Amino acid sequence: MELDFRKDPTILSTVVDTMADGVFTVDAQGRFVAWSAGAERITGYAAADVIGKPCELLEGPNCKGFGKLAEMLAAPSPPAQGICNQECKLAARDGRELYILGNVRVLTEKDGRIAGAVGTFTDLTSFILANQKIAILEEQARSRFAFEQLVGKSEAMKQVFHRIRLAADSDVTVFVSGESGTGKELAARAIHAQSPRRDEPFIAVNCSAIPETLLESELFGHVKGAFTGAVRDKIGMFQAADKGTLFLDEIGDVSPMIQLKMLRVIQEREIRRVGDDRPLPVDVRLITATNRNLKKLVQSGEFREDFYYRIHVFEIPLPPLRERRDDIPLLVDHFIREMAAAQNKPVTGIARDAMQRMMDHDWPGNVRELRNAIEHAFVTVAGEMISLLDLPPEVRTAQSPHTGRQAAAAPPEPRPLTPQQEQERQRIIEALAETGGNRTEAARLLQTSRVTLWKKIRKYAIEG
CATH class of the missing domain: 1.10.10 (Arc Repressor Mutant, subunit A)
Structure with missing residues (x-):
């Protein structure tokens, strides 16, 4: 038996039908003449469904792949090379959108008239969708890293997430406000993780935790011999955060003298180390935060007005936990899963009465206090469920104003x-x-x- 298909073209039909790719021919009017078994497998259309039909049959609302073939055949002078490696979409018989890679060659009569075309197409759908899924997962992973501790689905937190994304898309100086324990540093980290600076350093400094005499050196660095104990050069936090983000928490506790030096850094984008007259350029995105009322500090003269307006360009206010109680179950579940994994304990949930007490508590320490309450519970919990007795005494026994208001009203009759x-x-x-x-x-x-x-x-x- 002759196996060379060039010598014996009769075996070409077997070769074509064995191919995973789809193979087809159309006449000069764009009507299908032949349709391979591979084309049937990819599209779901049998040869009998398409032969004699116009190639636009496989078009859908968003699938115009075969329309280009019809346009090419109708052109006064179609390209001799046809269509090469063209990615497009076609509609499968069950309505699915298929991503294909097509190649078409125009066939001509001996006198040069167009006889039709022969084409092949490869199904790329699984690869395209897999790549799209990977891109989505990567974006979700970035978002999950950015927001992993900022848990919430309340309208207040949706606004926070929205403003974080807006801030991340810009290089504007950001001011994060909110009570202690609301997650100001987490918001700053989220901005950095979503921003173009995400691959550069993120440096966080609690200004109130550093003595005033050392804060200038910590922020701007110093040279050897600048003061007693300065035995070598040291870079400051602004230099350490170069090309990245510097987060200054408790900015309201900084002295006017340090405020003035930071104002110059923001304006001139350069620093001067302690004991050094040479300016050093820095490229830093600045985020500041405080739980104090800066406007009142400006009015009292404790905070420079010009510095206030420099750092208060775009504000992200973080709501206290008592104003987003709907997020408490989410936070409780998040911290239980986090601590169960970290401590290798089989804790999976919290009892109903304990959760009710968590919902009623006013949480003056906000999310930080709630996390500490779950951490306390993990010390005493026995079994899979956190009970009311596992909660800290101040959460377990305190009667909050919120609870008192609820107790004053008669409970509504349950609806059937x-x-x-x-x-x-x-x-x-x-x-x-x-x-x-x-x-x-x-x-x-x-x-x-x-x-x-x-x-x-x-x-x-x-x-x-």
Whole structure:
């Protein structure tokens, strides 16, 4: 048997149908004449579905791949080389959009008239979608790194996330305000991690933790012999953060003298080390924060007005936890998972009465206090669930104004459940029974999150 298809063209049909790629021919009017088995596998269209039909058959709302073929054949002088390595989309029979890499060669009669065209196409869909997924995962990973500690879905936190993204897209000087424990440094880290400076240093300095006599040297550096104990040159935080981001927390505690020196750095983009007259250029993105009222400090003369306006260009106010109570279950779940992994403890959740007390507490120390409460609970917890007795005494026993206001009003009469709600309640009860009360496993069976399951258990007054 002759196996050379050039010598025996009759075996070409077998070769073509064996190929993973799709192969087709069209006539001069763009109607399909031949359609290979590979083309059938890729598109779902059998040869009988397409032969004699115009090639626009495979077009969809966003899929104009074969339209280019029809346009090429209708052109007064189509390109002799045809279409080479053209990425486009076509519509599969089931409606899916397929990404293909196509090659088409125009066929002519002996007198030069167009007879039609022959083409092949490779299915790139899995590769394209995989690359898109990788890009999405990389972006999510960057966002998750940037916002991993700033947990929340409340409207207040959505505004914070929005302003963080706006700040990250600019190189503007940012001022982060908020009470102690609201996460000001985390917000600064998020801005840096989302910004073009993400691969450069992020340096955080708590200005109130450094004595005034040392703060100038810490920020700007010093040269050898600048003062007693300066036995060698030392770079400051501005130089250490060059090309990156410098976060100055508790900026309200900085003296007017240091404020003036930092004002010059912002204006001139250069520093002078202690004991050195030579200016050194720096390229630093500055983010400052405080829990103090800077406007009042300006009015009292404790804070320079010109420096205030230099650092207060774009403000990101962080809400206290008492103003976003809906985020408490998310934060509790986040810290439980974090500490369970870090301490290798099988803690998976928190009892309903303990969670209710967490929701009622006013959290004067904000998220930092809540995290400390969970950390306290991990010292005493026995088993999988944090109980009310595991919480710190000030959280467990204190009656907050929030709780008092709620207690003053009579509880509303529960509304009767709809049939759909009764069915959902029963499914939750069955899932809890099947998992022995393990809410994590029950949530997995119900294909929902633990926080959502906890809310529904509370809503439907399910015991256990």
